[in-house]
Amino acid sequence: MSGAAIAELPVRALRLSPATVEGLVQLGIERVGQLAAKSRAPLRLRFGDEVIRRLDQALGHSSEPLSYIEQPDVPFARRPFAEPISAPETLQKVTERLLTELCKGLEERALGVRTLDLLFRRVDMQTQGVRIATARPTRTVRHLLKLFDERLPLVDPGFGIDEAMLIASRVEWFDASQGTMADLGGGAGAADTSELVDRLVVRFGAARVFRAAPMPSEMPERSVRRVGPLVQIAEATWPESLPRPARLLSPPELIAVVALAPDHPPAVVVWRSERYRIARADGPERVHGEWWVSDDEAGLVRDYYRVETGAGDRLWVYRDAPVSEGGRWWLHGLGEA
């Protein structure tokens, strides 16, 4: 009967496990047609029910309940206007109403927004949109409105706006109808910075709001990495035995140095034509290049010295090779270490 349509397909198309497919191929059964032509009892004996069941399902002899992929339900609020609007205050008022409506719906479903799109359809059928994102799921109208306030001036109403629509394009489960005791006390130890983060991101861009986290890397340049503003930094901490200066210069700056002996710390440092007499010094701390990061670093050895000038300034300087090999001195960091 109807088997002809799939007879030329490889047996793999029957959703069989790789081991079964391999077993069938070893028997010389490569196409569904060949499989259907075989007698069933030996197949069942050899491969179990799987082959027979899949074949029956493919040919329609046995039924298979399928679960359907459901279109996710995106929460939204929309408001058409009888008269086109264009005044900035009106836009803000409309936004507030849409937000109130949307957030009420979200509360019923215990959701919070992560990304919100506000779309304005103009009378000339063009659409203007602004998008905001939040660091944590939220449905606080006041907070979201503040974020939109930063962006609304970017909307060009043209000859007027017909319809406004607010779409929560990314939502997350969020259940915070009941505050904790800490909220009631008012003096919560760890202030929730997520709202501040949202406002900074909206104003300066996501790339410019970050936290610095320590990285267990040999090279000072790579000992810090940028992470998201709300990421908890727990796992990697910097060992106290390896003090680092408050500021790293990138790139390091060439300096002239007078040292009393080849292996001694600097006695005088000249940086940007300024002369610093060194009162105290500690070192060297020897740092090796990370050969697994780059071939150029395989032979790299730096001797770092922490030095203090007569005026009390701390400098972090290094020599990029032993003096006998013509090592030059660089200033890499400034400040307390």
Add this chain to the structure above:
Amino acid sequence: MVELQVTTHYSFLRGSSSPKELFASAALLGHTALGVTDRNSLAGIVQAHDAAKATGCRLIVGCRLDLEDEGSPSLLVYPTDKAAYARLCRMLTVGKARVEKGKCRLHWSDVAEWSDGLVLVLLSDQPNEQLQADLRRLREIGGDRAYCALTRRYRPQDAARLVAIEELARGCCVPTVATGDVLYHVPSRRILQDVVTAIRLKTTVDSLGHARERHAGRHLVSP
């Protein structure tokens, strides 16, 4: 100047150069003698003896004992004669018989029992009360054959650390000796050393981080 603390690849996953390579480099650099101290083992001594004969660089027979007492102190021991060498072998056999293959369990009491004719050098890390207690013990056992090792680590505050250790040792009437804690013969062997360390700690070189044998000078330097 003599390098007293050299680890060969007979310390499994610790050192990364063969005795042959180490003695060849030492001879080229102008060393007159090399102290081979593998961890709880004398396995490298035979090869080291051959290499010493071939290169003319004298072999100082030694061993590093990792004790399982509080603070897990480590000692370098150097037998001064054949009888002391026999006692050292005996102590290692006893230690290895106590636990499964590949490990060795030794305590201060074992060192005290077998220490006749051994020169003892205590390895130091931080100048603290633990070190002071270990130094006292060492002095009790070793008498005037006991020493405290000073090793440059090339870390911040290194000079202050060494001065403090020396003062502690002097307080316990234990003289100090300098060791280099050599793990490989040429600087370029550091790559293999990092790989070996990663295998020992069951991690990848990338995520080794501060666990690496990072303080330098682990290769042989000219005397």
